[in-house]
Amino acid sequence: MMDVSQLISFDRINAAIPNAAVVERRLSHLRGVFADPHAYAGALEQGDPLVYSVASVEPAGGEGDLHYGIGKIMPGRVGQEYFLTRGHFHQWRPAAEIYIGLTGSGVMLLEHEQTRRAYSVDLLPDSVVYVPGHTAHRTVNVGDAPLTYLGIYPARAGHDYGALEERNFAQVVVVQDGRPVVLDREHFLASLPILR
Amino acid sequence: MMDVSQLISFDRINAAIPNAAVVERRLSHLRGVFADPHAYAGALEQGDPLVYSVASVEPAGGEGDLHYGIGKIMPGRVGQEYFLTRGHFHQWRPAAEIYIGLTGSGVMLLEHEQTRRAYSVDLLPDSVVYVPGHTAHRTVNVGDAPLTYLGIYPARAGHDYGALEERNFAQVVVVQDGRPVVLDREHFLASLPILR
Numbered sequence: 001m002m003d004v005s006q007l008i009s010f011d012r013i014n015a016a017i018p019n020a021a022v023v024e025r026r027l028s029h030l031r032g033v034f035a036d037p038h039a040y041a042g043a044l045e046q047g048d049p050l051v052y053s054v055a056s057v058e059p060a061g062g063e064g065d066l067h068y069g070i071g072k073i074m075p076g077r078v079g080q081e082y083f084l085t086r087g088h089f090h091q092w093r094p095a096a097e098i099y100i101g102l103t104g105s106g107v108m109l110l111e112h113e114q115t116r117r118a119y120s121v122d123l124l125p126d127s128v129v130y131v132p133g134h135t136a137h138r139t140v141n142v143g144d145a146p147l148t149y150l151g152i153y154p155a156r157a158g159h160d161y162g163a164l165e166e167r168n169f170a171q172v173v174v175v176q177d178g179r180p181v182v183l184d185r186e187h188f189l190a191s192l193p194i195l196r
Numbered sequence: 197m198m199d200v201s202q203l204i205s206f207d208r209i210n211a212a213i214p215n216a217a218v219v220e221r222r223l224s225h226l227r228g229v230f231a232d233p234h235a236y237a238g239a240l241e242q243g244d245p246l247v248y249s250v251a252s253v254e255p256a257g258g259e260g261d262l263h264y265g266i267g268k269i270m271p272g273r274v275g276q277e278y279f280l281t282r283g284h285f286h287q288w289r290p291a292a293e294i295y296i297g298l299t300g301s302g303v304m305l306l307e308h309e310q311t312r313r314a315y316s317v318d319l320l321p322d323s324v325v326y327v328p329g330h331t332a333h334r335t336v337n338v339g340d341a342p343l344t345y346l347g348i349y350p351a352r353a354g355h356d357y358g359a360l361e362e363r364n365f366a367q368v369v370v371v372q373d374g375r376p377v378v379l380d381r382e383h384f385l386a387s388l389p390i391l392r
Contacts, residue, residue, distance in 0.1 A: 007317055008324040017324075059326040064290030064350055068324065094260030098348050100296070121203055128204040128213075128264065130255040152294050152348045154260055 008057070012102040015072030015148040020055035025086065027051055027078070032165065033086055035172050035185055036192060039079025050074055051083050052139075058155065065155035072148045073106070073141035080174040080188075082107075087138030087169060089113060091158025094133040100150040101127045105143030107180065109169050111136045118170040120182045123149055136164055140173040142180035204253070208298040211268030211344040216251035221282065223247055223274070228361065229282055231368045231381055232388060235275025246270055247279050248335075254351065261351035268344045269302070269337035276370040276384075278303075283334030283365060285309060287354025290329040296346040297323045301339030303376065305365050307332045314366040316378045319345055332360055336369040338376035 010017040027040075028048045034040045056069040076083040087109070090097070099108065106123035113134045121129045123139060131137045141147035172188050173180055206213040223236075224244045230236045252265040272279040283305070286293070295304065302319035309330045317325045319335065327333045337343035368384050369376055 007320065008326070009320065010322055010324065012322055057324075060292065060328060062290055062292075062329060064286075064288060064329045064353070065292045066294050066326075066348065066350070068294055090260075092260065094258055096256065096258075096261045096351075098262050098264055100346065124203065124205065126206055126208055128206065128253075130204070130262075132256060133258060133260045150296065152262065154262070154350065155292075157260070 010070055012148055015053060015055060015070045015146070017055050017057060017070050020057050020070070022053060022055045024053045025051050030086060033084070033168070034078040034081050035188055036079040036081060039081070043078045049076065051076070052085050061155050063156065066152055067155050067157070068150060068152045070148065070150055071139060072146050073139060074146055075141055075144050077175060080176070082140050082142050082173050082175070082180060084140040084173070085138055086161055087136055087164055089136050089160040089163050090133070090153065091160045092154070092156050095154045095157035096133050097131040097137065097151055097153040097157070099123060099129040099131065099139070101125045102148040102150065104141060104145045104147035106147040106149065107140045107142050107173050107182065109138040109140065109171050109173065109182070111169055111171075113163075116170065120171060120173070123147070136169065138169055142173060206266055208344055211249060211251060211266045211342070213251050213253060213266050216253050216266070218249055218251045220249045221247050226282060229280070229364070230274040230277050231384055232275040232277060235277070239274045245272065247272070248281050257351045259352065262348055263351050263353070264346060264348045266298075266344065266346055267335065268342050269335060270342055271337055271340050273371060276372070278336045278338050278369050278371070278376060280336040280369070281334055282357055283332055283360055285332050285356040285359050286329070286349065287356045288350070288352050291350045291353035292329050293327040293333065293347055293349040293353070295319060295325040295327065295335070297321045298344040298346065300337060300341045300343035302343040302345065303336045303338050303369050303378065305334040305336065305367050305369065305378070307365055307367075309359075312366065316367065316369070319343070332365065334365055338369060
């Protein structure tokens with residue numbers, strides 16, 4: 001039980017926060033996440049860079065409690081696809097989440113589990129993205145600097161990564177003519193050269 | 197039902213946010229809130245300034261949903277006591293709240309309903325204050341500029357102001373030798389001159 005009377009200052013540049021549990025995801029942890037398997041294999045041959053980190057704080061775990069985290073996605077791409085988080089549903093599906101952009105330039109991919117409605121929202125400094133319940137969410141860094149952000153969610157939300165492992169997100173965020181665009185995954189895959 | 201796919205950018209200086217319901221509290225709305233009734237009467241004779249505003253966004257109201265608001269407390273004092281919010285419990289007592297400091301310099305007063313434990317936490321830019329469930333919370337501006345902050349809470353939290361009306365907070369934040377200090381209300385009241 002942490003002492004809740006302490007001021008918790010976070011570092012918006014380094015996405016650091018006291019008393020947090022830090023998860024780091026390198027490129028090798030993200031097999032099957034990026035759309036283009038050839039580009040992924042090629043990128044891994046060049047090294048195993050940090051793609052993102054999340055520092056989470058869980059002050060208490062009761063029914064009305066909240067948890068929060070600070071995320072950092074490094075700038076970079078695998079082929080045309082920008083660096084991203086694995087993405088997840090909440091284990092407790094009704095749980096919403098509020099994202100607050102701190103630094104950098106991002107896009108969130110959202111996809112409702114039942115309706116399959118897929119859409120994207122920009123994540124910029126001093127902006128809020130509301131992730132409704134029952135909605136898979138992935139964060140993508142489309143800028144040249146680290147993207148950092150806060151996420152706040154019900155303590156009982158939990159994370160479910162498994163439900164996305166087979167189907168992945170319906171959309172991808174890729175570079176075209178030097179700018180980020182959101183495409184249907186199938187459309188993007190069909191555009192890739194067959195031989196290389 | 198708002199369209200959740202829109203980017204919501206907030207103005208951290210003016211504490212403005214699109215599609216928000218704004219509540220403004222002037223000095224005349226805060227009768228009985230400040231500790232020193234003589235100072236309050238005297239301040240009201242000088243005018244009825246804005247003390248604080250809260251702009252709230254309620255994207256959805258389901259069990260796992262979240263609401264959020266952006267607050268602004270103007271700099272100022274009533275006698276020795278700094279401008280503050282009325283303060284509240286959540287109607288649904290287990291609901292926690294996460295405050296994130298944006299601009300200015302503040303202090304939060306927190307007080308557990310059952311144990312009566314009263315404590316204070318600084319609220320500064322890029323810091324997080326965790327308000328546990330069952331805990332009355334009031335925000336105080338101890339600086340010379342507006343204090344702005346975000347608050348995120350379960351959609352079902354609700355606000356209960358009534359429970360505090362009779363007893364008020366056990367502590368006050370007042371100026372002494374030009375600096376803010378947190379005192380027991382009774383101790384502060386006893387220090388006031390009887391005749392003026």
